[in-house]
Amino acid sequence: MTIEHVRAVCRSNWEYRGIDDASVREMLAELTAHLEDAAAAGRTPQDVVGPDVRAFAASWARARMPLHRRALRMAAMVPFVVGGLLLVSHLLHRTTVVDIDAGRLAFWLSIGVVTVVLELRRGTIGFGKGWIVALVVGLPVLFVTERLFGEETLFLLPLWVSALLTLPGIGYLVAERRRVPRPEES
Template structure:
């Protein structure tokens, strides 16, 4: 992999993660200096960044973006996805109130926990493979919970509460969709 390709992958990754332009330029300048120094010493770009350039870029982005900002973004995206799942329940059942059963709650929690763990490890919280793995965990969790605890609703969620739940993550979801389309 060439120096230009490493820089392009890192730039794309950092822009996708929402790092501001000034910080991206500063990070690229610093990385360029490291890569050029390594090239002058006869080393390849992989000797500096490793074999997995996106993972390198993600780890640098995590170090650059404060934890509090990442946590706020994660909470907004989890809230958004919970709202979307509830909205799908409203739409498929044609009802203004959705009953949340123990199995449904276990299903959602399984998806959220696995997805957050996998996506944060990867450095992002988008609609990646983590959701599929979450489904594989969520379905058996829902079935086991329904069998153990029954299917009586724990509480009802009105449509207006579902829409409010999805609202905080809407801006992040839109930004991620736009960033993936621009790439």
């Protein structure tokens, strides 16, 4: 195991978990300093990070973004995603009121659960594989629930409620965007 290997595994893990580029660079610089100091003292990279580099990187990432911050992010992002899906539904059906039946409710709940699980596991849901997994889980739940309970309307959801659900996520995204330094500032 070389210093370059440890750095590559850690970088990959941290980027996968959604840690911003500036933090990744800072963490890599700190890790490199520790690894070089250990090498100068005659120790191997494995002595510094332990036998499982991925576990080391994951624990450092969790320390960088603790559970309470991830929970706050989830509390903002899950309603944002649901509100966004509802807004798309309003747009596609060209209506100011969406009918909520058992199938739709189960679909959104399953997507919310998958989002929370991925968030807790990875630190971020991302816009790639995470959403594919959420849809792969959500769509069968939708079809099974509709088959079991039918398509009877449980309640009507007005457009303003859908828009209101997106507000916490928008606020969080704006705050997150302001926190990340621009390339010319780095």
